[in-house]
Amino acid sequence: MKPLTPFIHSVWIAENDLRQSFKSVRHVVWSLLFPIFMMFTFSFRYGISGPDIQYVRDILIPGIVAMTAMFGSINETMSIVWDKSLGVFDRILAAPVSSTSIIVGKTMAGAVMGVISALVLLVIGSSLFGVTWSNIIAILVIILLASFSFTGIGTIISGLASEPREAMMLSNLLRFPMMFLGGVFFPIQEMPMPLPYVARALPLTYATEALSSIQTGGSSIIFLDSIVLLAYTIGTILFGSQILMRIMTR
Amino acid sequence: MDNAIEVRGLTKFFGSLLAVDHVNFEVKGKEIFGLLGPNGAGKTTTIRMICGMLRPTGGTAVIAGFDVFQKPQEVKRRIGLVPDISNLFGELSARVNLEFMGKLYGLDKKTRRERIDQVLELFQLKERQNDLVRYYSKGMHRRLTIAAALIHQPEILVMDEPTSGLDAQTARLVREIIINLNKEGRTILLTTHQIDEADRLAQRVGIIDRGHLIALNTPEQLKNNIQGTRALEIKILNGVDQRRWIPIIKEAEDVDNVFLAEGKIRILSKDLSQIIPNVVTLVDKHGGKIENISVAQPTLEDAFISLTGKSIREEPLSKEEDVRRRMSRSGLR
Numbered sequence: 001m002k003p004l005t006p007f008i009h010s011v012w013i014a015e016n017d018l019r020q021s022f023k024s025v026r027h028v029v030w031s032l033l034f035p036i037f038m039m040f041t042f043s044f045r046y047g048i049s050g051p052d053i054q055y056v057r058d059i060l061i062p063g064i065v066a067m068t069a070m071f072g073s074i075n076e077t078m079s080i081v082w083d084k085s086l087g088v089f090d091r092i093l094a095a096p097v098s099s100t101s102i103i104v105g106k107t108m109a110g111a112v113m114g115v116i117s118a119l120v121l122l123v124i125g126s127s128l129f130g131v132t133w134s135n136i137i138a139i140l141v142i143i144l145l146a147s148f149s150f151t152g153i154g155t156i157i158s159g160l161a162s163e164p165r166e167a168m169m170l171s172n173l174l175r176f177p178m179m180f181l182g183g184v185f186f187p188i189q190e191m192p193m194p195l196p197y198v199a200r201a202l203p204l205t206y207a208t209e210a211l212s213s214i215q216t217g218g219s220s221i222i223f224l225d226s227i228v229l230l231a232y233t234i235g236t237i238l239f240g241s242q243i244l245m246r247i248m249t250r
Numbered sequence: 251m252d253n254a255i256e257v258r259g260l261t262k263f264f265g266s267l268l269a270v271d272h273v274n275f276e277v278k279g280k281e282i283f284g285l286l287g288p289n290g291a292g293k294t295t296t297i298r299m300i301c302g303m304l305r306p307t308g309g310t311a312v313i314a315g316f317d318v319f320q321k322p323q324e325v326k327r328r329i330g331l332v333p334d335i336s337n338l339f340g341e342l343s344a345r346v347n348l349e350f351m352g353k354l355y356g357l358d359k360k361t362r363r364e365r366i367d368q369v370l371e372l373f374q375l376k377e378r379q380n381d382l383v384r385y386y387s388k389g390m391h392r393r394l395t396i397a398a399a400l401i402h403q404p405e406i407l408v409m410d411e412p413t414s415g416l417d418a419q420t421a422r423l424v425r426e427i428i429i430n431l432n433k434e435g436r437t438i439l440l441t442t443h444q445i446d447e448a449d450r451l452a453q454r455v456g457i458i459d460r461g462h463l464i465a466l467n468t469p470e471q472l473k474n475n476i477q478g479t480r481a482l483e484i485k486i487l488n489g490v491d492q493r494r495w496i497p498i499i500k501e502a503e504d505v506d507n508v509f510l511a512e513g514k515i516r517i518l519s520k521d522l523s524q525i526i527p528n529v530v531t532l533v534d535k536h537g538g539k540i541e542n543i544s545v546a547q548p549t550l551e552d553a554f555i556s557l558t559g560k561s562i563r564e565e566p567l568s569k570e571e572d573v574r575r576r577m578s579r580s581g582l583r
Contacts, residue, residue, distance in 0.1 A: 005356065012353045020341040023382075087337030091398075093303045094333075095354040096326040249305055 006101045013092065013105025017079055018112060031075055035068040035121050042185050043129065053129065061125040062211030063184030065118045069143055070150045070178065070204055072117030074171050077110035077154025080244070081167040099248045103241045106158075107151050114147025115140075131215065138214050138222065145229040146207035152236025153203075159243030183208045203232045252315070254279045254406050254437040255300060259309035262295050269295045271461040272309065277406075277439050282432050284452030285441040286554070292461040293441035294334065297408050300439070301331050314405060327355065330399030334410040334441075336391035340384030344375055344394050347383060348401055355402035362401075369397040373427075389420035396427060407431060409440040413447060425451060445551045455550070459558045472553040479506060479556055481546040482517040482525060487539040498536055502528040507555050514542075518552055 021027060039060070046055045083089035092102055122139070125131060133139055153174060161167035180186065181195060182204030188196050199205045210225035255277035262270040270292040277283040285293050298304040300311050302322035310317060316324040338347050345366060352362035370376045373393040378386070383394065392412075399407060412428060413421035428451055432438050442448050448455045449469045457465040457472070465472060486495055492515055499508045499517060504525050507518040519525040522545060533540055 009354065012350065016339070016342075016350045019346070020339060023341045086340075087333060087335050088339055090303065090331075090333055091337050091351070092354065094301055094326060094329070094331040095351070096323040096356070097354055098323070 006098055007104070009097045009101040010105035010108060013097070013102060014108040014112065017076065017106065017109035021076060021079070021109075021113060031071060032068070032117060032120060035064050035071065035117075036124065038067070038185075039064045039121070039125055056129055057131045058216050059187065059208070059212050060184065061122075061129055061131050062215050063182070063208040064125060065122045065143065066146055066204055066207035066211055067179055067182065067184050068121040069114040069118035069147045069207065070175065073110045073114030073147045073150035074154040074157065074175060076113035077106060077151050078158055078161075078164075078167050078171060079109070080106055080155070080158035081161050081164050085163050093248060099245055100241075102248065103155070103244055107148070107155065107237060107241075110151030110154050111144065111147040114150055115143055118143045118147065133215060134217065135214055139211065142207060142210045142214070142222070142226065142229070145226060145233060146203065146210075149203045149207075149229050149232040149236060152233055152240050155240025155244055156236060159240055159247060178202050178204045181205070203229060206232075252279055253277065253312075254281075254314060255283075255439060256312040257296075257300065257309070258311075260296065260299060260306055260311055261308040262292075262299060262304065263307045269461055270299070270306075273458070273461075273463045275456050275463060275466055277437060278454075280432070280435055280437055281453045282428070282438045282440065282451055284448040284455045285439070285458055286443070286445065286448040286452075286455050287441075287458035288443055288558075291443075291458045293443075293458055294410055296458070297331075297410055297439065297441060301329055301408055302326055327402065328405050330402065330404035330407045332396050332399045332407065332409040332412060334414060336388075336395040338383045338391065338394055338398065341382060343380045344370070344383055344386075344397075345379045347394065348398055351398045351401045357402065365401050365403070369400055373397045389416060389423070392416060392420065392424060393427075396424070400431075404436070406437045406439065409438065411442060412440055413442075413444070445549070445554060449550045457554060457557055465553075465557050469550050473548050473550060475553065478520055479518050479548060479552065480520070480522045481548055481552055482519065482522060482529070483511075483514045483542075483544050483546050484517070484529065484533075484540055485514050485542040486533060487541040495533070495536075495538065498532060499529055502532050504528065507559070509555060511551065516546070516552070518556060 042060055043056045046052055046060060080089065083092075126133065154171075157167055157170045157174070161170050181191070181199045182202050183199060184204070188199045188205065191199065206225040206228045210222050210229070213219050213222050213225070253276040257273055257275050260270055260273045261268070273292075273296060275283075285296065287293050295304065299306045300313060300318060302318045302325050305319070310319065312318070313325045314328045316328075318325040339350070342350070348366045348369065349362060352365060357365065370379050373396065375390065375394060375397065378390065383391070386394065396409075396412075409428070413424050416424060425447070428438060428440070440451065452469065454466065454468050455472060456463050467475070486492060492513065493510055495515055496508050496510065499505060499515065502525065504519050504521050505517055506520065509516055517525065517529065526543070530540060
């Protein structure tokens with residue numbers, strides 16, 4: 001076996017996963033309609049003209065982009081649960097592929113989905129509300145880090161859930177509070193105690209904050225946010241793969 | 251020829267439930283070996299362990315000379331698994347499905363293309379190769395599942411209930427495929443809960459019940475082993491449900507077993523000369539008339555019933571068997 005083989009296996013597993021997701025166009029459209037809908041609803045709520053548009057440009061759009069990465073990544077990673085329930089996971093397990101390759105492949109698919117979904121919303125949001133981004137490299141780095149950390153959460157859900165319905169419930173349990181407490185729709189500064197502390201425990205908060213800071217000209221907070229997101233990524237992926245490893249080697 | 255598969259003391263607990271209990275058997279190179287048993291007997295659990303997908307609680311399995319628990323990758327490379335449900339990617343076409351399997355088994359692009367064309371041709375799926383698999387019929391699903399297991403040309407093919415749930419015609423086709431694959435020199439381990447299938451396909455049969463392997467021999471020998479036992483078939487007149495007579499006939503002296511087979515009441519006994527008058531009197535006493543009575547050759551089903559004390563079909567799962575069945579499928583399903 002060549003040294004690169006395990007990694008190539010991962011790439012193929014990721015490719016196969018994404019191929020299925022993009023094959024069903026409905027799936028992609030539906031998953032993107034939700035953030036687009038939220039973007040419109042809340043832009044009207046905060047105002048799309050005059051000085052109010054600043055909030056939309058500075059916080060709402062960056063937040064929506066981060067949130068879309070979250071939905072994209074977690075949804076994609078949850079394909080593990082579907083694969084298990086349909087038996088197609090067995091197909092991969094029966095093949096000469098290491099468990100690590102499977103986990104790395106699934107993680108890559110989740111992250112790629114997160115980045116792609118976020119970029120679509122970035123383009124739509126920016127063009128509709130006239131947001132101009134100064135540092136596209138920094139944005140890509142943050143979106144990538146955020147996507148990986150959300151993928152980690154997705155792997156934990158996939159490992160814990162025994163069937164798709166359970167996975168949906170678990171993911172909603174995590175996604176919805178995160179969405180509303182992650183500083184996307186309501187500024188953390190305006191939240192009553194102890195919600196700001198809760199917000200600080202969520203990766204979405206850091207992703208929103210970082211993207212928002214890039215949009216408003218950048219500050220040292222971006223670096224700190226990246227560190228937190230990186231820590232989140234490592235933590236959740238390690239924990240998630242541990243659980244997945246256990247069910248794969250029962 | 252060396253043994254293709256050697257299973258020694260294979261044991262699996264799911265929690266406190268003993269699903270497979272110290273199972274020993276070997277599959278010789280190039281033979282068709284059938285693992286016969288009712289649903290929930292531990293067949294799927296056994297083959298999942300052999301294929302390196304489930305870790306046993308105890309025992310070993312050596313496949314093509316490799317211990318599956320020490321060298322799972324080597325074993326997986328040499329085995330093609332056909333699971334009991336067709337587990338293909340429904341959102342992808344047949345060709346893309348096979349393409350993916352070829353990649354996982356490390357085939358290069360040229361080999362992949364050749365092999366895919368070859369199996370699509372062999373299983374008559376070429377015309378529909380670019381259709382999404384979810385639009386396939388059950389029979390096409392089954393054929394594609396077998397095709398996918400052959401893409402890396404494994405020396406050993408493991409098939410879990412290869413014909414279950416198929417219509418008679420497709421089942422026959424699948425059986426032909428199995429025989430041909432065996433003729434090409436492939437070792438085949440299959441599980442089934444259909445006695446006639448084991449009888450027709452397998453060169454040797456292992457009977458598994460409640461996690462135990464209770465007999466292992468050629469179908470002929472299994473039948474011969476109960477040679478002392480004779481079978482009597484009767485049909486009782488008046489179109490009344492024949493099943494109603496089973497508990498009544500069971501009461502007769504010297505009757506070992508009574509069950510329904512193809513609309514007739516089949517009675518197993520060591521002493522037919524005694525049994526015939528007994529049964530006739532008993533049926534008469536209960537107001538029945540015997541329409542037809544004949545002595546039959548022992549079948550594999552008779553052997554199965556003599557060994558396990560129960561019929562393989564028409565019996566609802568006991569609670570324990572149901573749990574056993576679900577345990578072996580859960581977790582990864």
